[in-house]
Amino acid sequence: MRLNGYKLTLSVAVVGAALWVGLKIPTMAEGDSTSVTPGSINDPVVTKSYIDQQVADLVKAEVGKQSGGQADQGQQVEVVTVPVGKFLIADDGAEFIVRAGKAVVYSADSNGISDLTDGVDITNGKPVPNNHFILFPRGGRGVTPAPGQKTGLTVMVRGKYELLVQ
Known part of the structure; x- marks a missing residue:
């Protein structure tokens, strides 16, 4: 009898498992139909x-x-007009590009300004080429119209600066 009880319990377990699997298969198939469709509101492109x-x-x-x-x-890049008789003096790290006119370097010491286009240092009184990217590593240096020039300069400036009278 004990053996029959075991077979009956095993049979009930197998039938129960089969019913559970049978009930789950349609549910899983229905779950697939509710999956997200690419391009839908639930999964936009x-x-x-x-x-x-x-x-x-x-x-x-x-x-x-x-x-x-x-x-x-x-x-901000600012276009500055430097009249004859004035200096455009840069603060530390300012950048200039002389667009029009003939400019020369102003520096109170023996050091100059960095011409990053040519990779050279331009010292006091030397000409600054137009359309060259100029960096002022230290403030207090700048540019001024070349001697004998009757018109001013047009300079693009990024950084702080001031216009001073000669």
Whole structure:
């Protein structure tokens, strides 16, 4: 009898498992029909331009956080006219590009300014080539119209500067 009870329990377990599997198969098939369809509202297609815009917005937001929410005025490029008889004096790290006119370097010491286009140092009184990228490693140096020039200079400036009378 004990053997029959074991067979009956085993049979009931097998039938129960079969019923459970039988009930789960249709449910699993129905679950597949509710899976997300690419391009649907649950799984939208995302374009490259959308991603580019989102990344650009995130970068702008991060830059805004780092600069305290204000654009750094020293990073704006400004076109400056330097009249004859005046010096355009740079602060530390300022950058110039002489666009029009003939400029010469002004420096109170023996050091000059860095011409990054040619990779040379231009000392006091020497000409500054037009359309060259000029860096001022230290403030107090600058450019002025060349002697004998009747018109001023047009200079693109990034960084802080001041115009002084000769």
